[in-house]
Amino acid sequence: MCSTCHNEEAWPERYAVASVKFPSGAEVSFGGKDADGNFVANDSNLCIECHQGRESKKSVDASLAKFTDPDGVDAGIRFRNIHYFAAGATLFGADVQGAYMYDGKEYAGYFEAHPLNKCQDCHDVHALQPKVEACAGCHGTDEVEKIRLNAPDYDGDGDTTEGVKSELDTLAEALYAQMQAYAEGTGNPITYNAAAYPYFFGADGKGYAAWTPRLLKAAYNYQYYQKDPGAFVHNGKFVAQFLIDSIQDLGGDVTGYNRP
Ligand code: HEC
Ligand code: HEC
Ligand code: HEC
Ligand code: HEC
Secondary structure (H helix, E strand, C coil), X not given: CHHHHECHHHCCCECCCCCEECCCCCEECCCCECCCCCECCCCHHHHHHHCCCCCCHHHHHHHHCCCCCCCCCCCCCCCCCCCCCCHHHHHHHHHCCCCCCCCCCCCCCCCCCCCCCCHHHHECCCCCXXXXXXXXXXXXXXXXXXXXCCCCCCCCCCCCCCCHHHHHHHHHHHHHHHHHHHHHHXXXXXXXXXXXXXXXXXXCCCECCCCCHHHHHHHHHHHHHHHCCCHHHHHHHXXXXXXXXXXXXXXXXXXXXXXX
């Protein structure tokens, strides 16, 4: 509704949202902070009231706290779902810890370096779809899936002309393969279906019930990537980091990849 964002008492002003708290507890603002250290309101903060996901590294860690063996299958472990379209969590990256970030690794924060770094810079605030014609001026194309500028060869396939999306898609495929190999190893094969709750299924066709803490973290990140279809634009570097780390944590060989 119009009144979701507009203050109808003072039409067409928008509600002034100075900062937004994410599921991890971290508080951020597209308006940054003023000289006194107070958060400054910005229209794009309206978007992240909702587009923040519903879980975080913190909530995943908390849910796994009592399962101390990283490779121990336990029927008490439940899948945690980031939910849909957590674009704000991707854009702010490590600052809000929406994806599962592995201890001891460094992660990219807010993708502020991009000249368009707020939701409304790229998305029409009413129609919502990205204003792709705005990309061509700098990237030479309005086909966003082909955009690549200075990204390293994340997936290590030697192709440095493919779009950032292809780099990340290859890593996500490798992560899925690694999850399947790991699950075979515990004797509990796993499959994924993006369109059917609860997304991960066992050999009996029922919701997957043989999680280990390690597998759950990787699955959380795999689902994260599937459910932010704009992740490659929102913060490709952060995404490459958590996908590669998930593969590595499951015992995969990541020496061929280029972690940014
Ligand atoms: C998701 C939040 C959101 C919703 C919902 C929304 N708007 Fe907006 N609207 C904005 C933002 C943000 C701006 C300012 C952005 C800009 O100027 O491009 C804006 C700008 C406007 C403006 C121009 C205001 C000005 O000062 O020039 C009008 C008029 C408007 N909206 C009408 C509507 C109507 C009517 C609806 C309901 C059918 C609606 N909006 C729903 C976020 C929203
Ligand atoms: C009140 C919560 C809320 C706010 C505020 C909000 N969104 Fe959304 N947005 C949603 C939900 C829920 C969906 C999914 C709707 C669906 O799948 O039917 C969505 C969908 C979208 C989509 C996908 C649209 C599509 O058709 O695929 C885009 C893009 C988007 N929002 C961008 C924005 C931007 C940009 C803003 C800020 C100007 C914003 N949203 C503010 C809740 C919100
Ligand atoms: C640098 C430009 C840019 C910024 C900044 C940006 N987006 Fe996006 N976003 C895109 C593009 C481009 C796509 C479309 C990717 C595609 O279609 O393959 C997209 C996709 C999405 C989608 C998925 C739409 C769908 O139907 O698949 C949502 C939701 C979304 N963005 C919301 C947001 C929100 C909320 C913000 C702010 C937190 C934001 N975006 C910031 C460019 C941007
Ligand atoms: C004003 C120029 C400008 C515009 C307009 C622009 N970009 Fe960018 N884009 C950049 C710059 C500069 C970078 C590199 C930022 C950095 O990493 O420091 C970049 C990086 C990117 C990257 C990462 C590329 C890589 O190799 O890692 C993607 C994806 C991207 N932009 C998508 C978009 C999309 C989608 C749009 C349109 C909605 C858009 N850009 C509009 C200048 C622009």
